[in-house]
Amino acid sequence: MSDTTQNTPPVQDEVGPVKELLGRVRESTEKLAASRHCSGTHALTETTGGLAYRKTSNSTDAGWLDFTNPVDDRDLNALVQACDQATFGRGNEDVLDLSYRKAWKLDTSRFSTQFEVVKSGLLDVVHDELLRFNDSSLKIDAQLYKLNVYGPGSHFKSHLDTPRSDKMFGSLVIILPTMHSGGDLILRFKETSWTFESSKLLSSKGSQVAPPSLAWVAFYSDIEHEVSVVESGYRVSLTYNLYYATDPPLAPLFTQPAPLPEEATLKASLKDLLASPLVLPDGGALGFGLTFKYPVTGVSTKDIDFKPITEHLKGTDALVKRICNSLGLECHVKGLYDYRGKYFNDDRVNAAYLTPRSLPVGTTDEWVIDEMNSSGNLRVVDPFKQKIDPNAPRRRNRATPVALLWVTPSNKLVSVPTASLAYGNEYNLGWYYAKLVLIALVPSFEERITRIEPTDKV
Numbered sequence: 001m002s003d004t005t006q007n008t009p010p011v012q013d014e015v016g017p018v019k020e021l022l023g024r025v026r027e028s029t030e031k032l033a034a035s036r037h038c039s040g041t042h043a044l045t046e047t048t049g050g051l052a053y054r055k056t057s058n059s060t061d062a063g064w065l066d067f068t069n070p071v072d073d074r075d076l077n078a079l080v081q082a083c084d085q086a087t088f089g090r091g092n093e094d095v096l097d098l099s100y101r102k103a104w105k106l107d108t109s110r111f112s113t114q115f116e117v118v119k120s121g122l123l124d125v126v127h128d129e130l131l132r133f134n135d136s137s138l139k140i141d142a143q144l145y146k147l148n149v150y151g152p153g154s155h156f157k158s159h160l161d162t163p164r165s166d167k168m169f170g171s172l173v174i175i176l177p178t179m180h181s182g183g184d185l186i187l188r189f190k191e192t193s194w195t196f197e198s199s200k201l202l203s204s205k206g207s208q209v210a211p212p213s214l215a216w217v218a219f220y221s222d223i224e225h226e227v228s229v230v231e232s233g234y235r236v237s238l239t240y241n242l243y244y245a246t247d248p249p250l251a252p253l254f255t256q257p258a259p260l261p262e263e264a265t266l267k268a269s270l271k272d273l274l275a276s277p278l279v280l281p282d283g284g285a286l287g288f289g290l291t292f293k294y295p296v297t298g299v300s301t302k303d304i305d306f307k308p309i310t311e312h313l314k315g316t317d318a319l320v321k322r323i324c325n326s327l328g329l330e331c332h333v334k335g336l337y338d339y340r341g342k343y344f345n346d347d348r349v350n351a352a353y354l355t356p357r358s359l360p361v362g363t364t365d366e367w368v369i370d371e372m373n374s375s376g377n378l379r380v381v382d383p384f385k386q387k388i389d390p391n392a393p394r395r396r397n398r399a400t401p402v403a404l405l406w407v408t409p410s411n412k413l414v415s416v417p418t419a420s421l422a423y424g425n426e427y428n429l430g431w432y433y434a435k436l437v438l439i440a441l442v443p444s445f446e447e448r449i450t451r452i453e454p455t456d457k458v
């Protein structure tokens with residue numbers, strides 16, 4: 001209990017209907033589906049199928065591979081000779097551990113490809129699939145990262161692609177046409193997995209497909225993935241980091257997609273929730289634990305505003321926001337810091353808080369108390385247990401109490417690497433994937449009921 005909230009025994013007649021309405025919104029949120037990856041093949045021509053590489057870092061001797069004709073193992077062996085062993089990131093260091101990653105790599109300073117990803121049109125497909133629910137004028141900036149070669153026995157175990165900035169959202173892998181078997185890219189998301197069998201797309205009945213084509217796959221880079229063992233031949237890949245471009249064009253480039261049936265179901269259940277006078281009668285917020293993870297810096301004095309993430313949500317996270325917005329609910333991405341019953345015997349902190357920024361880690365207790373109670377933060381109040389007194393005087397520099405109903409389970413902010421997040425394709429560059437929440441602000445019943453139209457469309 002604190003100055004502005006009172007413990008109130010839940011009125012059973014009210015709790016039941018609210019929980020039922022909320023349960024329906026949760027169910028329809030969990031049924032939303034959106035692409036997490038997309039893939040295809042792309043034919044190469046004599047002006048796009050060549051690759052040049054420097055044989056060593058300190059000479060101008062170069063090699064040339066033409067992927068529009070079958071490339072033999074001797075030429076691929078020569079490429080391997082030019083490569084270095086590929087390392088990977090474990091926490092703050094780059095590690096060479098062949099049991100985790102066995103492959104060769106070339107940095108971009110050592111090779112040049114004729115294939116131009118922007119001209120290929122491939123990014124338009126990626127945009128349509130992975131940025132489908134974002135602002136349609138958002139452009140993709142694809143930065144070539146590495147060339148990788150996997151020979152027999154090569155593999156790369158489960159990892160996330162190391163975040164490099166808050167603008168990085170995805171990874172693109174291009175597999176060039178060479179005869180090989182194995183080396184599938186396996187993506188894992190919650191309990192599901194999806195396998196990209198590029199070797200099968202590149203060959204048919206023991207010979208290369210015609211016209212010679214590359215295989216490509218793009219996915220959100222916080223999705224766990226691995227390259228399975230290559231059984232025979234050589235698998236050559238180019239990897240790109242995908243960013244939101246910082247210079248969006250003035251006019252939308254892509255048309256807004258038609259709403260999906262699951263969107264209409266979520267919108268209808270949300271509308272029923274908002275139309276009930278029992279739900280957050282004095283206003284409050286709905287909370288959604290975000291499905292994807294987002295890059296933040298949570299180290300030392302660097303902190304990061306979550307606001308831009310609100311415009312850069314991925315897949316179903318973006319869809320939830322779009323539906324809330326269509327019902328007039330303003331949405332914000334927040335970090336949830338839950339200190340209930342923990343560390344402090346101080347009423348000012350003994351609560352869960354929503355913050356608009358990540359906070360530096362490793363600070364003192366006294367600092368946390370002040371920081372959590374700073375005026376930009378929200379203090380979470382469970383409307384089933386407590387009531388906010390709208391007339392109670394507010395003290396300055398206090399977090400604002402907000403009655404909050406969680407639609408989908410909340411995520412506590414994790415901005416430091418945990419064991420499952422620690423493996424990357426490079427050492428930690430000061431950015432971490434954070435688990436965040438989306439908050440939709442709900443006006444009081446009196447205010448919102450005038451705005452909810454029975455004929456509202458998504």
Ligand SMILES: O=C(O)CCC(=O)C(=O)O
Nearest residue numbers: 148161173227237239425
């Ligand atoms: O070469 C590939 O298929 C992708 C490897 C990978 O996951 C990475 O480099 O991060």
Ligand SMILES: [Fe+2]
Nearest residue numbers: 160161225425
């Ligand atoms: Fe990767």
